[in-house]
Amino acid sequence: MDRRPTILDVAARAGVSKSTVSLVLKNSPQIKAETAARVRRAMQEVGYVYNRAAANLRSSSTGLIGLVINDLRNPFFTEFAASFQMALFARGYATVISNSGEDAAMQAAIIHSMIEHGVSALAISPAYGDVTSTFDQLARANVPTVQVLRQVSSRTDKFPFSSFDFVDGGGQAARHLIASGARRIAFVGGLEGRQITAERMSGYLSEMQRIGTEPIVLYGQPSRNAGAELAQQIMREHPQVDAAICFNDLVALGMMNALEREGQRVGEDFRLVGFDDLEESAQSLPPLSSVSCDITSFGEKTASSLLDWLTKGVVPPATHRQSVRLVTRASSGGRGV
Amino acid sequence: MDRRPTILDVAARAGVSKSTVSLVLKNSPQIKAETAARVRRAMQEVGYVYNRAAANLRSSSTGLIGLVINDLRNPFFTEFAASFQMALFARGYATVISNSGEDAAMQAAIIHSMIEHGVSALAISPAYGDVTSTFDQLARANVPTVQVLRQVSSRTDKFPFSSFDFVDGGGQAARHLIASGARRIAFVGGLEGRQITAERMSGYLSEMQRIGTEPIVLYGQPSRNAGAELAQQIMREHPQVDAAICFNDLVALGMMNALEREGQRVGEDFRLVGFDDLEESAQSLPPLSSVSCDITSFGEKTASSLLDWLTKGVVPPATHRQSVRLVTRASSGGRGV
DNA sequence: CTGAAAGCGCTTACAG
DNA sequence: CTGAAAGCGCTTACAG
Numbered sequence: 001m002d003r004r005p006t007i008l009d010v011a012a013r014a015g016v017s018k019s020t021v022s023l024v025l026k027n028s029p030q031i032k033a034e035t036a037a038r039v040r041r042a043m044q045e046v047g048y049v050y051n052r053a054a055a056n057l058r059s060s061s062t063g064l065i066g067l068v069i070n071d072l073r074n075p076f077f078t079e080f081a082a083s084f085q086m087a088l089f090a091r092g093y094a095t096v097i098s099n100s101g102e103d104a105a106m107q108a109a110i111i112h113s114m115i116e117h118g119v120s121a122l123a124i125s126p127a128y129g130d131v132t133s134t135f136d137q138l139a140r141a142n143v144p145t146v147q148v149l150r151q152v153s154s155r156t157d158k159f160p161f162s163s164f165d166f167v168d169g170g171g172q173a174a175r176h177l178i179a180s181g182a183r184r185i186a187f188v189g190g191l192e193g194r195q196i197t198a199e200r201m202s203g204y205l206s207e208m209q210r211i212g213t214e215p216i217v218l219y220g221q222p223s224r225n226a227g228a229e230l231a232q233q234i235m236r237e238h239p240q241v242d243a244a245i246c247f248n249d250l251v252a253l254g255m256m257n258a259l260e261r262e263g264q265r266v267g268e269d270f271r272l273v274g275f276d277d278l279e280e281s282a283q284s285l286p287p288l289s290s291v292s293c294d295i296t297s298f299g300e301k302t303a304s305s306l307l308d309w310l311t312k313g314v315v316p317p318a319t320h321r322q323s324v325r326l327v328t329r330a331s332s333g334g335r336g337v
Numbered sequence: 338m339d340r341r342p343t344i345l346d347v348a349a350r351a352g353v354s355k356s357t358v359s360l361v362l363k364n365s366p367q368i369k370a371e372t373a374a375r376v377r378r379a380m381q382e383v384g385y386v387y388n389r390a391a392a393n394l395r396s397s398s399t400g401l402i403g404l405v406i407n408d409l410r411n412p413f414f415t416e417f418a419a420s421f422q423m424a425l426f427a428r429g430y431a432t433v434i435s436n437s438g439e440d441a442a443m444q445a446a447i448i449h450s451m452i453e454h455g456v457s458a459l460a461i462s463p464a465y466g467d468v469t470s471t472f473d474q475l476a477r478a479n480v481p482t483v484q485v486l487r488q489v490s491s492r493t494d495k496f497p498f499s500s501f502d503f504v505d506g507g508g509q510a511a512r513h514l515i516a517s518g519a520r521r522i523a524f525v526g527g528l529e530g531r532q533i534t535a536e537r538m539s540g541y542l543s544e545m546q547r548i549g550t551e552p553i554v555l556y557g558q559p560s561r562n563a564g565a566e567l568a569q570q571i572m573r574e575h576p577q578v579d580a581a582i583c584f585n586d587l588v589a590l591g592m593m594n595a596l597e598r599e600g601q602r603v604g605e606d607f608r609l610v611g612f613d614d615l616e617e618s619a620q621s622l623p624p625l626s627s628v629s630c631d632i633t634s635f636g637e638k639t640a641s642s643l644l645d646w647l648t649k650g651v652v653p654p655a656t657h658r659q660s661v662r663l664v665t666r667a668s669s670g671g672r673g674v
Numbered sequence: 675c676t677g678a679a680a681g682c683g684c685t686t687a688c689a690g
Numbered sequence: 691c692t693g694a695a696a697g698c699g700c701t702t703a704c705a706g
Contacts, residue, residue, distance in 0.1 A: 004478070006699055017677045022701060032675060047477045052453040053390045053399070054699035057682045062390070064454070072419045073412060082409045082436050089443070094450045096433040099419050106426070113431045116389040117401070140384045141341070225620040257594060261622075283562040285598075343683055354693045359685060367691060391683035394698045677706085683698105690693085 005046040014042035025050065056118060065095050065306065066119035068110055070127045070150070072099035076248075076276060076295060077125055080149070083299030084123065091307060093120075104129025108137075115141045121310045123302055126152040128194075135159060144309045146316060148302055150195065162302060162320035166196065166275070169291035169324040170203025173245045173273040176289075176326055178211060180333055182243030182271050186216040188230050188255065190247030197247060200275055204245050222247050227254025235262060242270055243332075249274035249281045249290055256284060256331065272331040286330035293324050342383040351379035362387065393455060402432050402643065403456035405447055407464045407487070409436035413585075413613055413632060414462055417485070420636030421460065428644060430457075441466025445474075452478045458647045460639055463489040465531075472496060481646045483653060485639055487532065499639065499657035503533065503612070506628035506661040507540025510582045510610040513626075513663055515548060517670055519580035519608050523553040525567050525592065527584030534584060537612055541582050559584050564591025572599060579607055580669075586611035586618045586627055593621060593668065609668040623667035630661050 007021040014021070016039060023031050024039040031039075042048075056062045065088050069077050085095040096114065100107035107127045111134055114122065122138065122145040135153045138145050147153060151161040177185050187204045190197035201217065208215040216238055220226040227250065234241050246252035252274030256266050264270045267286045274281060277292035301322070308314040344358040351358070353376060360368050361376040368376075379385075393399045402425050406414050422432040433451065437444035444464045448471055451459065459475065459482040472490045475482050484490060488498040507524075514522050524541045527534035538554065545552040553575055557563040564587065571578050583589035589611030593603050601607045604623045611618060614629035638659070645651040 004699095008699080018700085019678080019702090020676055023676085026701085030675060035675080049478050050453045051394075051455065051699055053455050054394050054682090055701070057388075057391050057394055057684085057699080058701040059682080072409075072415050075410060075412075078409045078415055082438065085436060086438070089446070094454065095435065097435065098432065099422055099434075101419065101423070109426070116387045117431065118388065118390050141386050223617070225617055228622070260598060280560070280562055285565070341683095345683080355684085356686090356694080357692055360692085363685085369691060372691080388683055391698090392685070394683080394700085395685040396698080675706105677704105679704090680702085682701085685698085686696085688693105688695090690691105 004051070005048045006051070007048075009046050010039065010042045010048050013046055014039045062118045062120050063093050064117065064119045065093050065303075066111075066114040066122040067095055067097045068107060068114070068122065068124045068126070069097060069099050070102050070107075070125050072097075072101075075278070077149075079295045080125065080299045080302075083296040084303050087300040087303035088307070091303075093307070100127045102127045104131060104134075107131070108134045112137065115143060119143060121145070121306050123148055123306060125149045128152060144306065146302065146306055146309075148298075156318040160316040160318050160320070162298075162305075162316070162322070164293045164298070164324050165321040166199040166291075166293075166324065167202045169275065169293070169326065170200050170245065171207055172203070172324075172326040173275075173289075173291055174204045174207035176328060177243045177245070177271055177273060177332060178207065180243075180271060184213070184216070184238075184241045185243040185245065186218060186234060186238065186241045188218050188234070188244045188246050189220045189222055189227060189251030191221070192219040200247055216241060220247075220251070222251060224250045224254035224257075227251035227256075228258040229254075231255040231258035232262075235259075235264075244270070244272055246272065246274045249276045249278045249288060252288055252290070252331075253281070253284055256286075256288065260285075267330045267333060271333070273326070277327055282329070284331075289329045289332035290327055291324050292327045294322070298322050341388070342385045343388070344385075346383050347376065347379045347385050350383055351376045399455045399457050400430050401454065401456045402430050402640075403448075403451040403459040404432055404434045405444060405451070405459065405461045405463070406434060406436050407439050407444075407462050409434075409438075412615065414486075416632045417462065417636045417639075420633040421640050424637040424640035425644070428640075430644070437464045439464045441468060441471075444468070445471045449474065452480060456480060458482065458643050460485055460643055462486045465489060481643065483639065483643055483646075485635075493655040497653040497655055497657070499635075499642075499653070499659070501630045501635070502658040502660050503536040503628075503630075504539045506612065506630070506663065507537050507582065508544055509540070509661075509663040510612075510626075510628055511541045511544035513665060514580045514582070514608055514610060514669060515544065517580075517608060521550070521553070521575075521578045522580040522582065523555060523571060523575065523578045525555050525571070525581045525583050526557045526559055526564060526588035528558070529556040537584055553578060557584075557588070559587060561587045561591035561594075564588035564593075565595040566591075568592040568595035568599075572596075572601075581607070581609055583609065583611045586613045586615045586625060589625055589627070589668075590618070590621055593623075593625065597622075604667045604670060608670070610663070614664055619666065621668075626666045626669035627664055628661050629664045631659070635659055 007018045011018040011021045024036045098110045147161040274290040277290040281288040305316045344355045348355040348358045361373045425432050435447045484498045611627040614627040618625040642653045
């Protein structure tokens with residue numbers, strides 16, 4: 001009673017061979033409905049649980065998809081993880097999620113373990129660091145793997161990369177602020193040297209060049225508190241600035257808070273645009289304009305292109321950029337918008 | 338070259354039997370160092386990857402620990418997930434994390450799938466709903482399972498429950514506010530009817546009864562925006578209130594923001610205490626007093642008690658409450674604190 | 675429509 | 691210190 005019942009136990013109970021039980025498990029049309037019903041009843045009676053590991057061993061495909069995430073504490077990534085998993089689940093695949101915590105060594109260990117556990121495919125939102133041996137391992141093991149949101153391996157032929165078109169988003173934001181009458185626009189927040197910071201900033205830089213204005217850039221952590229501090233710094237050191245494109249909404253919300261406390265009317269005296277369009281950004285006071293990255297649909301698309309690769313051999317394009325869309329709200333326009 | 342090399346390939350390459358290879362894999366001291374080295378070299382050469390599923394099939398223990406989380410979008414739970422996983426990883430166990438998204442049916446499907454995949458043990462921060470059949474399944478499959486943070490099954494003998502001593506935390510917060518000179522204290526935020534709301538409120542209610550004051554309770558979503566709205570409502574409808582214990586820090590931060598915008602000085606005119614002690618709470622303006630729940634250590638303890646159960650048969654106590662500690666900052670005292 | 679046999683890649687006693 | 695054999699719980703052709 002301690003060991004788990006197997007198909008042999010079920011077969012004995014139902015008075016058939018184990019082959020028949022196996023066929024019933026796969027809903028084979030070969031089995032007479034009556035026999036199938038009897039077998040199913042026997043499964044109930046003995047408390048049978050399918051042993052997927054054993055099945056996989058023979059058929060050598062686990063239906064397990066791995067997801068390695070660089071920071072499970074960041075809502076942007078967890079939203080991705082949640083929608084990715086949901087999409088796979090709906091198509092009958094189980095997802096194992098693991099968090100590397102921005103640690104390349106941890107990431108290597110996780111991936112190693114996932115390969116051992118026989119994942120059929122892998123999506124990685126990678127930690128920065130030396131990852132060549134990690135990706136070599138993946139190549140050897142022949143596990144279809146995509147890089148999302150961050151590109152750390154340049155071998156996009158083997159490890160296709162997909163992300164958002166942040167460059168375009170930054171351009172949209174800059175043009176919108178200029179059109180709304182902003183005179184001096186700063187780019188605020190984001191860690192220096194990170195690719196994603198460069199991308200989000202790039203569209204802003206082009207627009208500043210186009211209108212012949214010197215850009216003003218203040219780097220910082222992508223957090224609410226950093227945003228508040230940077231706002232103070234701008235009011236002190238750059239009083240001429242009357243608008244900002246923020247690395248993300250958290251920074252923008254922190255800035256908004258600090259500006260309003262100092263009596264600045266956000267949307268009139270100072271215009272603000274963020275990135276990510278978090279749920280709460282629509283509800284801030286004033287509501288925050290933001291470059292919306294539909295991370296939910298991104299997660300779903302990543303899931304289906306990975307499955308197409310796995311099941312139909314359709315290799316995803318080496319690089320894919322999902323388009324983004326600026327959502328304008330009161331923080332960048334008149335208060336009543 | 339397409340199929341993964343097995344120990345037989347390694348054995349052939351190294352000129353030994355597959356048993357020897359297996360022993361090398363387990364670092365058996367029986368194998369001569371020289372032979373082991375030769376075998377290891379052969380593994381490198383053929384690109385061998387351990388097949389854990391096959392190993393598990395024979396030894397019937399996967400070393401896979403499942404974690405089912407009710408809401409991967411909530412930082413409190415993701416912090417738990419991250420520390421739980423780290424702790425297990427450090428002890429050589431792989432964790433598979435899955436998100437039920439507060440959906441009991443999804444949760445049932447996830448747990449079913451995890452059992453099939455042969456998890457050795459399970460931790461569940463459960464979704465509310467009808468879970469009897471889900472837990473029956475677990476009982477039948479004989480998988481050691483703990484409930485954390487939310488108790489949905491009353492069979493704590495089979496499914497031990499552990500959480501924080503929120504009741505005590507609420508009491509600490511209330512006594513502190515009374516001692517600081519607050520005259521009228523409200524309890525703000527948290528969904529009505531949820532056990533965790535009741536727990537966090539309970540200590541407050543006792544203290545109000547003790548000092549003979551009618552409690553004032555305003556329910557709401559556990560979010561920043563809800564906090565801001567509830568603050569407005571309090572200023573309008575309960576002008577006599579000069580302090581609040583909030584369901585969590587998000588609510589408190591939202592309240593703080595709304596209060597300050599209306600010119601109230603938080604910490605002087607209005608005293609505020611939250612729950613959870615988020616990282617950013619120490620850095621808000623003013624810094625937020627909060628009941629600190631050390632979720633990191635909670636995750637680690639959960640991991641090790643689960644492993645003790647799995648490996649040594651030490652069943653955790655039916656109910657465990659980790660103690661919490663009020664951290665007082667300027668939001669509940671003088672501004673200069 | 676159902677059964678007998680081989681095999682997936684390991685581990686585990688048991689010999690030697 | 692190393693090898694030959696059986697077995698973990700399934701699936702997969704192949705018979706019948």
